[in-house]
Amino acid sequence: MPSLPVRSPQELLHPRPAGLYCPAGDFYIDPVQPVARALITHGHADHARAGHGTVWASRQTLDIMAIRYGEDFCQTRIPVEDRVDIAEVRATFTPAGHVLGSMQITVDDGNTAITVSGDYARVDNPACAAFALAPCDVFVTEATFGLPVFNHPSPQSEVEKLLRSVAAQPDRCHLVGAYALGKAQRVIALLRQAGWDRPIYIHGALQRLCDYHIEQGIDLGELRPATVKQGKDAFKGQIILGPPSAFAATWAQRFPDPVICFASGWMQVRARARQRGVELPLILSDHVDWPDLTRTIQDLSPQEVWVTHGREDALVRWCELNQIKARPLRLVGYEEEAD
Amino acid sequence: MQEFAELLEKLAFTPSRNGKIAHLKQAFKTLPDPDRGLALAALTGDLALRNVTPSLLRGLVADETDPELFRLSYDFVGDLAETVALIWPHSTEPEDHSLSEAVEELGKTAKAELPALIMRRLSSMTPTQRYAYLKLATGGLRVGVSARLARTALAQFGSVPVEEIEELWHGLSAPYLPLFQWLEGGDKPVNLAAAPFRPVMLSTPTDLDDLSDHPPVQFVAEWKWDGIRVQATNEGGTRRLYSRTGEDISNAFPDVVDALNFEGTLDGELLIKRGDTVAPFGDLQKRLGRKRVGKAMLDSHPAALRAYDLLLWDGRDMRSQPFDARRAALGDCIAALNDPRIDLSALLSFSTWDDLARLRENPPESVIEGVMIKRRDSAYMAGRKRGNWFKWKRDPMLVDAVLLYAQRGHGKRSGYYSDFTFGVWQEGQLVPVGKAYFGFTDAELKELDRFVRNNTTDRFGPVRAVKPELVVEVAFEGLNASSRHKSGVAMRFPRINRIRTDKPAAEAGTLEELKAFL
Ligand SMILES: [Zn+2]
Numbered sequence: 001m002p003s004l005p006v007r008s009p010q011e012l013l014h015p016r017p018a019g020l021y022c023p024a025g026d027f028y029i030d031p032v033q034p035v036a037r038a039l040i041t042h043g044h045a046d047h048a049r050a051g052h053g054t055v056w057a058s059r060q061t062l063d064i065m066a067i068r069y070g071e072d073f074c075q076t077r078i079p080v081e082d083r084v085d086i087a088e089v090r091a092t093f094t095p096a097g098h099v100l101g102s103m104q105i106t107v108d109d110g111n112t113a114i115t116v117s118g119d120y121a122r123v124d125n126p127a128c129a130a131f132a133l134a135p136c137d138v139f140v141t142e143a144t145f146g147l148p149v150f151n152h153p154s155p156q157s158e159v160e161k162l163l164r165s166v167a168a169q170p171d172r173c174h175l176v177g178a179y180a181l182g183k184a185q186r187v188i189a190l191l192r193q194a195g196w197d198r199p200i201y202i203h204g205a206l207q208r209l210c211d212y213h214i215e216q217g218i219d220l221g222e223l224r225p226a227t228v229k230q231g232k233d234a235f236k237g238q239i240i241l242g243p244p245s246a247f248a249a250t251w252a253q254r255f256p257d258p259v260i261c262f263a264s265g266w267m268q269v270r271a272r273a274r275q276r277g278v279e280l281p282l283i284l285s286d287h288v289d290w291p292d293l294t295r296t297i298q299d300l301s302p303q304e305v306w307v308t309h310g311r312e313d314a315l316v317r318w319c320e321l322n323q324i325k326a327r328p329l330r331l332v333g334y335e336e337e338a339d
Numbered sequence: 340m341q342e343f344a345e346l347l348e349k350l351a352f353t354p355s356r357n358g359k360i361a362h363l364k365q366a367f368k369t370l371p372d373p374d375r376g377l378a379l380a381a382l383t384g385d386l387a388l389r390n391v392t393p394s395l396l397r398g399l400v401a402d403e404t405d406p407e408l409f410r411l412s413y414d415f416v417g418d419l420a421e422t423v424a425l426i427w428p429h430s431t432e433p434e435d436h437s438l439s440e441a442v443e444e445l446g447k448t449a450k451a452e453l454p455a456l457i458m459r460r461l462s463s464m465t466p467t468q469r470y471a472y473l474k475l476a477t478g479g480l481r482v483g484v485s486a487r488l489a490r491t492a493l494a495q496f497g498s499v500p501v502e503e504i505e506e507l508w509h510g511l512s513a514p515y516l517p518l519f520q521w522l523e524g525g526d527k528p529v530n531l532a533a534a535p536f537r538p539v540m541l542s543t544p545t546d547l548d549d550l551s552d553h554p555p556v557q558f559v560a561e562w563k564w565d566g567i568r569v570q571a572t573n574e575g576g577t578r579r580l581y582s583r584t585g586e587d588i589s590n591a592f593p594d595v596v597d598a599l600n601f602e603g604t605l606d607g608e609l610l611i612k613r614g615d616t617v618a619p620f621g622d623l624q625k626r627l628g629r630k631r632v633g634k635a636m637l638d639s640h641p642a643a644l645r646a647y648d649l650l651l652w653d654g655r656d657m658r659s660q661p662f663d664a665r666r667a668a669l670g671d672c673i674a675a676l677n678d679p680r681i682d683l684s685a686l687l688s689f690s691t692w693d694d695l696a697r698l699r700e701n702p703p704e705s706v707i708e709g710v711m712i713k714r715r716d717s718a719y720m721a722g723r724k725r726g727n728w729f730k731w732k733r734d735p736m737l738v739d740a741v742l743l744y745a746q747r748g749h750g751k752r753s754g755y756y757s758d759f760t761f762g763v764w765q766e767g768q769l770v771p772v773g774k775a776y777f778g779f780t781d782a783e784l785k786e787l788d789r790f791v792r793n794n795t796t797d798r799f800g801p802v803r804a805v806k807p808e809l810v811v812e813v814a815f816e817g818l819n820a821s822s823r824h825k826s827g828v829a830m831r832f833p834r835i836n837r838i839r840t841d842k843p844a845a846e847a848g849t850l851e852e853l854k855a856f857l
Contacts, residue, residue: 252754
C-alpha cells in the first residue's frame with residue numbers, strides 16, 4: 001500500500017489512560033484497566049489484569065493468568081507462538097527472560113517496528129527461557145533498576161551466600177521472602193543447581209505456581225508445605241520460602257529464631273534492606289540492572305528509546321549523554337516495588 | 340578486605356546482640372593477625388584514619404561519573420560512601436588487599452596523595468569491598484558494635500571472664516596481638532596500662548523474701564544512689580575515671596579527676612552535686628559522652644564522687660580484706676582528703692530487714708533508687724558473686740498508658756508485634772511518652788500481638804498504628820526531662836508490667852500525672 005502516508009512511531013503506539021495503545025491493531029499492551037483487546041507481556045499482576053475481552057499472550061502467560069484469576073479471566077484467549085497478525089500490524093513475541101512465559105512484544109506495521117520490553121532480564125534464569133534481542137526502531141523499555149548504582153552480583157554468588165549462612169547457623173531456619181511468580185521458583189531452582197537437595201518448605205501461596213513450573217518441566221526438587229503441625233524444631237537448618245507479605249502475618253510465628261532473608265534487586269541498597277527488617281539481603285533481581293539495561297540499548301541501537309516505568313530520569317539522561325533520542329512515557333499503574 | 344567487608348555487612352544487618360557476638364567470634368577465629376585486631380579497632384572506633392573527608396570522595400566520583408547521574412543515585416541511596424561504592428566503574432580484574440595493607444597505606448600516605456591512592460584501590464575492588472574500604476577510611480562504621488560488646492565477644496572467643504579483658508583493655512592497642520595470643524591458649528599479657536581498670540564487684544537483685552534467709556547482723560546497708568558507678572584511680576600520677584565496664588570517662592569529668600589527690604583506687608558513685616544536694620540523673624546525663632566540658636557546664640553541673648569502697652591505697656591492695664576493714668580504712672582516707680568533691684556513702688542503721696524495708700520506702704532524697712546490702716566479711720571480688728552484695732531497688736514507678744504503635748520484632752520474636760509505643764493524655768490528646776519491648780510474658784505477647792493485628796489503623800513499613808483502646812501498665816525506673824521528646828519527658832527502663840483490659844482508655848494516665856515523677 002505505497003499510497004498510504006507513513007505512520008510516525010507515535011501514531012503506531014502511544015500512551016492512553018488504560019495503557020499503551022496501538023490504533024492500527026486496535027489493541028493495548030499490558031493495559032491497567034479492562035479493555036476489549038489486550039496483548040500481555042507476562043503474568044505479573046501489574047501487567048496482566050483480569051477482565052479484558054480478547055487476550056493475546058504466550059501459552060504460559062495465559063495459563064498463569066488462569067491460575068491467578070480463574071478460568072474466566074477474559075472472554076477469549078489467543079495463545080501466541082512467535083507472531084500474530086492483528087488487523088494492519090504484526091506482533092512478534094520474543095522471550096524476555098523475566099519470568100516463565102514472559103515475552104517482549106514487537107509491533108510492526110511494515111514501516112516501523114516498536115519493541116515493548118515489558119519487564120526483562122538478561123541473566124541466566126533456570127526458571128524461564130532466556131532473553132533474546134528483538135530488533136526495532138523504537139525500544140520501549142522498563143527502567144526499574146535504572147540507576148548506575150544497580151549492579152547486581154551473580155545469582156550464584158547470592159545463593160552461595162544463603163547456603164553459607166544456613167551452614168553457619170544450623171539452629172536457626174532461613175525464611176526467604178520471594179514473590180510468588182518467578183522469583184520463588186528461581187530461588188528454588190538456583191538452590192537445586194547449587195546442590196541443596198533437602199526438601200524446601202513453601203508457604204501455601206506459592207504452591208500452585210510452583211506446581212505449574214514443575215508441570216512445565218522446571219526442576220524444583222522436593223517441596224513441602226510449611227505447616228504448623230511439623231513443630232518448631234522441624235524447621236531448624238531448613239530453608240523456607242514465602243511471599244514477603246507473609247512475614248508480617250502470624251504465619252511467621254511458627255519458625256524458630258528465623259533469619260529473615262529477602263530475594264530482591266532492591267536489596268543492593270542497604271536502607272531498603274533495613275527498612276524491611278532483613279537480616280540477610282539476597283540481591284536477586286528479575287529485571288535488568290544498569291549495565292544490562294544500557295547494554296541492551298546499545299545492542300539494539302534503536303532510533304528512539306521510550307521509558308515506561310521506573311527510574312526514567314536517569315535512563316533518559318544516559319541516553320542524552322550517548323546521543324540517543326529518549327523520552328519518558330510516565331505510564332502509571334506499574335509497581336516498581338515488586339521485584 | 341573481603342572478609343572484613345563480609346563481617347561489616349553481617350554486623351550491619353544482624354539486629355540481635357547475640358547474633359552480632361556470634362559473627363564477631365567467627366571473625367576472630369578466621370581472620371589472620373594483624374587483620375583481626377585492626378578489624379576490632381575499626382569496629383570499636385579505636386582506629387583513627389580520619390584524613391578522608393566526604394568532600395574528597397565527592398571530588399573522586401566527579402571525575403568518574405556524570406554529575407546528574409550521581410545526584411539521582413545519591414538521592415536514591417542516601418549514603419555517600421555507599422553511593423560511591425556502588426556507582427564506581429566495575430573493575431575487570433579485582434585484586435584483594437588485606438585489611439592491614441589498606442590501613443597501613445591510608446595511615447602513611449600524605450594528604451596530597453590520598454585521592455590518587457583511594458582511586459587506585461577503589462578500581463581494584465568489588466562493590467562490597469569498596470563500601471567497607473570507604474567506611475574504614477572515613478571512620479563512620481556505625482554497625483552497632485560498642486567496645487563493651489566487642490570485649491564480650493572476645494571473652495567468649497577465648498573462654499575467659501570478660502572482667503579479665505576489661506582489666507587489661509587500657510594497656511592494649513591495635514592490632515592486639517598479645518591479647519589474641521592469650522585468648523588462643525598463650526600466656527596472659529602483662530597489664531601495661533598506667534592506672535589500669537580493675538574489675539568491679541557487682542550485686543544481685545534481692546527482695547524481702549530472699550533476705551529473710553540471711554541474718555541482718557552479718558550485713559551493712561547503704562543508699563543506692565542514682566548516678567553512675569565509677570572507679571576513680573590515681574597511680575603514680577596517672578589519674579583515670581572508669582565506668583563500671585572499664586570505659587575511660589575521664590575527659591567528661593575533669594573536675595572529679597582534679598580532685599583525685601591520692602595514691603590508690605576508689606569505688607563510688609558519680610553524681611552531680613550542688614552544695615549538699617544531689618541532682619537528678621538527667622543532670623549527670625548532660626555531662627556524659629563529652630570529649631570536652633566547657634567552664635559553664637562545669638559550674639552549672641558540678642560533678643562529685645560518693646565513695647563506696649577502697650581497692651588500693653598507698654601501694655596496698657585492699658581487695659582481699661573483709662568489707663568492714665576496707666570500709667574503716669575508706670573512712671580514714673576520705674576524712675584525710677578533706678575535699679567536698681569526694682565524700683563517704685553513709686551506712687544505714689537497722690537491726691531487722693523490716694527496719695531496712697521502712698528506710699527503703701522513705702528515702703530522704705528522690706535520687707536514691709534503693710538500698711545496697713553488703714556482707715561484712717566479703718572480699719572485693721570481680722563480677723557478680725551471689726550472696727555477698729545485694730541491691731534492693733525501690734519499687735518501680737507505674738503509669739497506665741494507651742498503646743499507640745507497634746513494630747515487629749526479630750529473631751525469636753519474628754512475626755510478632757513486640758516493640759510498643761504508648762502514650763498518655765494531654766488536653767484530650769494522646770502524646771507518646773515511651774517505648775517498651777519487654778516486661779510481658781509469652782502469653783501476654785500473644786495477646787498484644789493479636790490486639791495489634793485486629794486493631795490496625797495505619798501502616799508505615801514494619802510499624803502499625805493501632806486504635807487507641809488498649810491500656811497497659813508501664814513500669815519504669817525514673818523519669819528525666821527531655822527536650823528531644825515531644826512529650827518533654829523520657830522514661831528510664833520502661834517495660835510493660837501488665838495489660839489492663841479492665842481499664843478503658845479514657846481512664847489512662849495524663850502527662851501531668853507523669854510529670855509529677857520528675
Ligand atoms: Zn514483572
